[in-house]
Amino acid sequence: MTWIVEFDDAAAKELRRLDRQTQCSILRYLRERIATDEDPHRFGKPLSRRRVGLWRYRIRDYRVICNIEDDKLIVLVLRVGHRKDIYE
Numbered sequence: 001m002t003w004i005v006e007f008d009d010a011a012a013k014e015l016r017r018l019d020r021q022t023q024c025s026i027l028r029y030l031r032e033r034i035a036t037d038e039d040p041h042r043f044g045k046p047l048s049r050r051r052v053g054l055w056r057y058r059i060r061d062y063r064v065i066c067n068i069e070d071d072k073l074i075v076l077v078l079r080v081g082h083r084k085d086i087y088e
Contacts, residue, residue, distance in 0.1 A: 005035045007077045011064075014080040022062060026080060029059045040068055040075050054078065062086075 007015065015023055034040045034057070044055040044066070057064045063086040065079035079086055 001073050002037055003035050003040050003073050003075055005030045005075045005077065011077040011080050018062075018080070022060075026059050026062060026064060029057065030064070030075075030077070034075055040066075044068075058083075 015026065018026070033043050041055070044057050046052075047054045047056055047065070051065070053067070055066050055068055057066065061083050063079075063081060063083050064077055065086065067076045067078055068074075069076065
């Protein structure tokens with residue numbers, strides 16, 4: 001079964017605010033590495049403290065914060081932003 005990547009409304013809005021090249025890089029990363037038949041945990045890193053249970057993916061200087069729903073095979077993107085701003 002293939003994993004499905006879905007965007008939260010706020011994350012979609014954050015993605016639209018980025019420049020076109022960055023948007024394409026992030027979407028390509030999610031399409032080619034995460035939305036596949038393999039485990040999406042292999043590229044990400046689990047977060048800690050206030051964000052326990054969430055995962056982050058690094059795409060150049062940007063971060064994508066996700067909730068991985070293993071039982072439904074869904075990766076829900078919650079935040080998209082530059083690494084200096086994303087964890088605030």
